[in-house]
Amino acid sequence: MLRRQMAEPVHEHNDGHADLLVVGGDVVTMNARREVLAGGTVAIAGNRILAVGRTSELRARHPGAAVLDATGTVVTPGLVNGHQHLTGDPLARSCIPDLLPPGASIFEWSVPLHAAHTEHDDDVSASLSALESLRYGVTTVVEAGTVAHPHRVAAAMARVGVRGTIGTWGWDIEQGPYAAPCDEVLDRQREVVEAHPPGGLVEGWVTLVGHDLASDELLAGAADLARELGTGMTMHISPTSSDPERYLARSGRRPLVHLRELGVLGPHLVLAHAVWLDDEEIAALLDTGTAVAYCPWAYMRLGQGVARMGRHAEIVERGGRVSLGCDASNAGDLADILRAAALAAALARDVRIDPERFGADTAFELATVAGAQAVGMGDRIGSIEPGKLADIVVHDTRNVTWTPRGDHALHLVWGTDGRTVRDVIVDGRIVLRDGHSTCIDEPSLFEAAAEAQASLLARAGISVPHRWPVVPAD
Numbered sequence: 001m002l003r004r005q006m007a008e009p010v011h012e013h014n015d016g017h018a019d020l021l022v023v024g025g026d027v028v029t030m031n032a033r034r035e036v037l038a039g040g041t042v043a044i045a046g047n048r049i050l051a052v053g054r055t056s057e058l059r060a061r062h063p064g065a066a067v068l069d070a071t072g073t074v075v076t077p078g079l080v081n082g083h084q085h086l087t088g089d090p091l092a093r094s095c096i097p098d099l100l101p102p103g104a105s106i107f108e109w110s111v112p113l114h115a116a117h118t119e120h121d122d123d124v125s126a127s128l129s130a131l132e133s134l135r136y137g138v139t140t141v142v143e144a145g146t147v148a149h150p151h152r153v154a155a156a157m158a159r160v161g162v163r164g165t166i167g168t169w170g171w172d173i174e175q176g177p178y179a180a181p182c183d184e185v186l187d188r189q190r191e192v193v194e195a196h197p198p199g200g201l202v203e204g205w206v207t208l209v210g211h212d213l214a215s216d217e218l219l220a221g222a223a224d225l226a227r228e229l230g231t232g233m234t235m236h237i238s239p240t241s242s243d244p245e246r247y248l249a250r251s252g253r254r255p256l257v258h259l260r261e262l263g264v265l266g267p268h269l270v271l272a273h274a275v276w277l278d279d280e281e282i283a284a285l286l287d288t289g290t291a292v293a294y295c296p297w298a299y300m301r302l303g304q305g306v307a308r309m310g311r312h313a314e315i316v317e318r319g320g321r322v323s324l325g326c327d328a329s330n331a332g333d334l335a336d337i338l339r340a341a342a343l344a345a346a347l348a349r350d351v352r353i354d355p356e357r358f359g360a361d362t363a364f365e366l367a368t369v370a371g372a373q374a375v376g377m378g379d380r381i382g383s384i385e386p387g388k389l390a391d392i393v394v395h396d397t398r399n400v401t402w403t404p405r406g407d408h409a410l411h412l413v414w415g416t417d418g419r420t421v422r423d424v425i426v427d428g429r430i431v432l433r434d435g436h437s438t439c440i441d442e443p444s445l446f447e448a449a450a451e452a453q454a455s456l457l458a459r460a461g462i463s464v465p466h467r468w469p470v471v472p473a474d
């Protein structure tokens with residue numbers, strides 16, 4: 001297949017001039033034929049991929065283009081993270097105890113932290129998350145819901161150079177930071193989406209907390225708003241048995257059945273988690289084209305029952321839309337989608353005791369082309385093909401992790417994680433080079449984060465309990 005591909009003419013989007021050539025890597029295209037171009041080149045014009053093909057031909061055709069030498073590397077599409085909290089947790093990374101009863105990490109820790117976040121905290125926190133994402137080759141991030149300052153978060157994402165969505169955390173419960181009556185919540189959602197129109201580097205999405213923290217009126221109104229504005233919607237549902245229990249008590253129906261009755265489900269919606277589903281809920285998900293963001297590390301880390309209850313591999317096998325996610329810095333921790341891809345494949349096999357199920361190639365699809373489709377951006381990102389946006393990752397192979405080299409799919413999913421990412425291009429721009437940001441000063445950001453953490457924890461009234469005694473020794 002490789003030889004046949006290389007003998008074919010260069011695939012080119014139009015007759016334009018390339019601004020940048022990524023030269024000489026093994027290009028894992030994730031195109032319809034899943035071709036890998038050995039020692040190939042990607043030509044980029046503006047923010048789009050102009051051509052993908054033979055190095056000699058593209059170099060000759062575009063002599064004036066800048067060159068990113070990718071000789072000997074593996075070049076992949078930018079990875080997609082379908083659910084990531086950019087604020088709240090990043091400044092409290094590894095601070096929330098890991099042995100807590102269900103819900104305590106959210107309501108005793110995350111909620112007070114969110115309530116105490118300043119605009120500056122949101123900016124620093126989102127900058128850290130965006131940088132971490134790029135560091136692991138993630139170029140598109142669906143933001144799981146900022147509480148107070150979405151515009152600062154959007155600005156931070158754009159400054160660091162990551163693509164993604166932004167939302168403000170909507171809920172109309174009685175108490176909680178920035179909880180408000182339904183109309184007010186919807187007005188705020190509209191304002192965020194209109195400020196960051198669909199199709200931009202950072203686009204506004206209708207973003208509810210979800211769970212059991214919204215009235216039927218808000219759930220239905222949010223879905224209507226997303227449809228009206230032509231944008232996406234995301235919310236949390238059923239990572240544990242708690243949401244099914246509460247929905248059954250409140251409506252007599254399980255969550256996805258209830259959401260279907262309200263008209264909330266549909267292609268515009270990405271449900272985070274959807275771990276505890278029954279057969280009827282899976283049918284509702286598939287029938288309506290609703291997508292899921294699957295964050296396996298979070299469920300395992302929090303002991304939520306994914307190995308027993310999760311059916312995400314089945315959803316994929318039945319044609320459902322699934323992306324991977326890393327959730328939060330204290331639930332899934334590293335924003336490393338390759339690590340999540342490996343776990344997704346491993347779980348799919350182990351729960352069925354079936355070593356022939358769900359290969360590395362399928363897992364890598366969830367991280368790229370299928371994940372892009374799940375978050376509604378399949379026409380723009382997820383593969384290296386002419387006409388798509390130029391979101392590209394260069395994986396360094398001159399290290400022990402990649403030596404000696406094996407099959408591309410197996411090596412990407414099982415043989416490595418995001419830590420060998422060397423360069424990242426988003427929207428045609430090199431935003432990470434040799435593992436470091438080209439857009440921001442990393443040491444200044446790290447200093448600002450340490451300062452912001454101390455002040456945030458003090459304002460939230462949280463002192464971090466240490467598992468081991470820390471003894472002054474100076």
Ligand SMILES: [Zn+2]
Pocket residue numbers: 083085144236272327328
């Ligand atoms: Zn979440």
